[in-house]
Amino acid sequence: MPSELIHKPAPELAAMLEAGQISAVELVRAFIERTRAVDGRVRAFNSFDEADAVAQAQASDARRAAGQERGPLDGIPVGCKDVIAVAGQPLTASSRMLKNFVSPYDATVTSRLKAAGAIPWGRLNLDEFAMGSSTENSAFHPTANPWDLARVPGGSSGGSAAAIAAGEAPLALGSDTGGSIRQPAGLCGIVGLKPTYGLVSRFGLIAFASSLDQIGPMAQTVEGAAMLLSAIAGYDPRDSTSCRTPVPDYRAELAQRRGPWRLGVPKEYFGAGLDAEVGEAVRKAIEFYQAAGCQIVDVSLPLAAEYAIATYYIIATAEASSNLARYDGIRYGHRSQEAADAVDLYFKSRAEGFGPEVKRRIILGTHVLSSGYYDAYYLRAQKVRTLIRREFLQAFESVDALLAPVSPTAAFRQGEKSSDPLAMYLSDIYTISLNLAGLPGISIPCGFTSAGLPVGLQIVGQPFREADLLAIARAYEANHSWSARHPSL
Amino acid sequence: MSQPSDINIDYVANLARLALNPQEKEVFSRQLGDVLKYIEKLREVDVSQVEPTAHAFPVCNVWADDVPQAGLPVSEALRNAPEQRDDMIVVPVVVE
Numbered sequence: 001m002p003s004e005l006i007h008k009p010a011p012e013l014a015a016m017l018e019a020g021q022i023s024a025v026e027l028v029r030a031f032i033e034r035t036r037a038v039d040g041r042v043r044a045f046n047s048f049d050e051a052d053a054v055a056q057a058q059a060s061d062a063r064r065a066a067g068q069e070r071g072p073l074d075g076i077p078v079g080c081k082d083v084i085a086v087a088g089q090p091l092t093a094s095s096r097m098l099k100n101f102v103s104p105y106d107a108t109v110t111s112r113l114k115a116a117g118a119i120p121w122g123r124l125n126l127d128e129f130a131m132g133s134s135t136e137n138s139a140f141h142p143t144a145n146p147w148d149l150a151r152v153p154g155g156s157s158g159g160s161a162a163a164i165a166a167g168e169a170p171l172a173l174g175s176d177t178g179g180s181i182r183q184p185a186g187l188c189g190i191v192g193l194k195p196t197y198g199l200v201s202r203f204g205l206i207a208f209a210s211s212l213d214q215i216g217p218m219a220q221t222v223e224g225a226a227m228l229l230s231a232i233a234g235y236d237p238r239d240s241t242s243c244r245t246p247v248p249d250y251r252a253e254l255a256q257r258r259g260p261w262r263l264g265v266p267k268e269y270f271g272a273g274l275d276a277e278v279g280e281a282v283r284k285a286i287e288f289y290q291a292a293g294c295q296i297v298d299v300s301l302p303l304a305a306e307y308a309i310a311t312y313y314i315i316a317t318a319e320a321s322s323n324l325a326r327y328d329g330i331r332y333g334h335r336s337q338e339a340a341d342a343v344d345l346y347f348k349s350r351a352e353g354f355g356p357e358v359k360r361r362i363i364l365g366t367h368v369l370s371s372g373y374y375d376a377y378y379l380r381a382q383k384v385r386t387l388i389r390r391e392f393l394q395a396f397e398s399v400d401a402l403l404a405p406v407s408p409t410a411a412f413r414q415g416e417k418s419s420d421p422l423a424m425y426l427s428d429i430y431t432i433s434l435n436l437a438g439l440p441g442i443s444i445p446c447g448f449t450s451a452g453l454p455v456g457l458q459i460v461g462q463p464f465r466e467a468d469l470l471a472i473a474r475a476y477e478a479n480h481s482w483s484a485r486h487p488s489l
Numbered sequence: 490m491s492q493p494s495d496i497n498i499d500y501v502a503n504l505a506r507l508a509l510n511p512q513e514k515e516v517f518s519r520q521l522g523d524v525l526k527y528i529e530k531l532r533e534v535d536v537s538q539v540e541p542t543a544h545a546f547p548v549c550n551v552w553a554d555d556v557p558q559a560g561l562p563v564s565e566a567l568r569n570a571p572e573q574r575d576d577m578i579v580v581p582v583v584v585e
Contacts, residue, residue, distance in 0.1 A: 104565040240551040335571035351508035366505040382541030438545020
């Protein structure tokens with residue numbers, strides 16, 4: 001039975017639990033068993049706490065046995081990227097800096113998961129402090145792509161995406177600052193949604209770039225992502241950037257929204273650099289929407305296509321250099337044993353605790369904020385950000401959503417880009433502008449390359465219209481069976 | 490004359506309170522030089538009439554009611570401290 005359970009979509013598992021066909025303990029044990037069997041090769045997890053997961057499953061079963069009120073995710077394990085705080089569990093950001101850190105409290109998304117009855121399951125690997133696109137920057141170990149273990153799962157939420165693809169978790173949370181949910185979802189053949197900035201609380205998320213970071217759901221199917229988004233979204237007084245926007249039952253809304261929609265295709269996203277097989281799969285998806293009665297509109301996003309990456313790497317590194325100043329070896333985190341005095345302690349603790357990509361970004365961010373460069377870099381980037389955002393909002397005057405690739409290629413080989421930071425940064429070209437504009441975006445599977453690697457379709461939505469975004473994604477998914485394929489491990 | 494893509498690695502590393510070894514300085518200077526050259530393309534954009542964006546959806550004047558709430562107990566707050574004594578974090582000597 002466990003092998004039948006591990007690839008079932010979360011909504012189906014929820015229905016089986018509700019009907020008493022399986023117990024939460026059986027379900028959790030199936031995922032524990034699967035993780036034990038395959039994670040030595042996939043390495044999606046930094047750690048997992050079996051006893052805690054089983055205890056929570058027993059509590060869920062007890063609620064059901066006693067006829068108590070149960071949440072929509074009651075008894076469902078949800079993997080958590082290791083930047084999201086779960087009280088009493090490790091919180092490492094896949095960094096030596098936080099190797100021994102144990103979270104003293106729950107992130108808001110974690111307390112909401114628990115209120116919905118979900119079982120936070122395991123600590124999922126990432127690029128250190130969410131800085132990277134391949135999960136190779138983890139200080140502990142790289143994660144493999146379950147479809148081809150010699151390739152990367154994408155990043156930075158590579159552990160979350162690989163865990164779902166490998167059947168080690170039915171749902172997971174990731175975080176997305178420049179594509180870190182959508183790109184690994186695309187490369188691993190699952191569904192990943194970056195919400196509108198401000199829809200999901202960032203309280204208890206380790207900060208990378210505060211004006212860009214969002215937590216979002218990752219799942220096998222659109223419906224699963226909708227369920228998980230409903231559980232975590234909504235205003236939180238503990239995040240001052242959180243918005244007071246109504247949160248519908250996204251899963252229930254799927255059936256209410258049937259289109260047809262006006263869908264924009266940004267021509268710049270199909271130019272040089274896009275792999276032929278990836279482009280072909282995305283174009284077929286566009287043809288599907290057209291055949292289904294949607295109006296396909298050519299749109300142009302010249303500024304986003306040309307300047308988003310440069311803008312992003314100024315703003316994101318500037319914010320990161322400021323956010324990561326807190327890691328000083330004094331109150332928590334790694335403390336050097338070699339320091340001569342208090343100031344030397346800062347220098348050496350940070351040198352020993354941070355890996356190369358984090359150091360690179362701290363240096364770049366400090367440089368662009370430093371005296372004499374601030375106007376030329378940071379202020380200018382913030383102004384270009386205004387123009388990029390305006391460009392998207394103008395496009396949305398004539399369309400409901402945009403269709404685009406998630407990334408220029410399918411999963412690349414481990415080591416292929418790790419010595420060339422700029423090449424790695426350019427792999428985020430289609431995802432990064434949404435974070436600058438604060439827009440929601442979803443990655444769904446839309447095919448496979450001839451080498452058997454998944455290809456993702458990105459759908460970009462209007463601010464706070466996740467219900468439409470999910471419905472558009474569901475319309476495609478309902479007519480294709482890509483998510484029924486699973487890697488052989 | 491220095492190029493815009495030059496980065497004074499010693500100066501910036503000092504600002505960032507980050508000790509770098511000679512090899513890191515050499516590699517980061519070269520790699521970040523490439524990135525800065527790429528970033529230079531932003532100079533092509535006319536931003537003379539444009540306001541900066543700090544947040545995509547600015548939320549202004551966020552107030553919290555001044556209501557006392559329980560915080561973390563001292564033992565929890567100090568749980569991750571590298572060194573502690575008598576409910577305090579131990580640090581290197583700052584004043585002789």
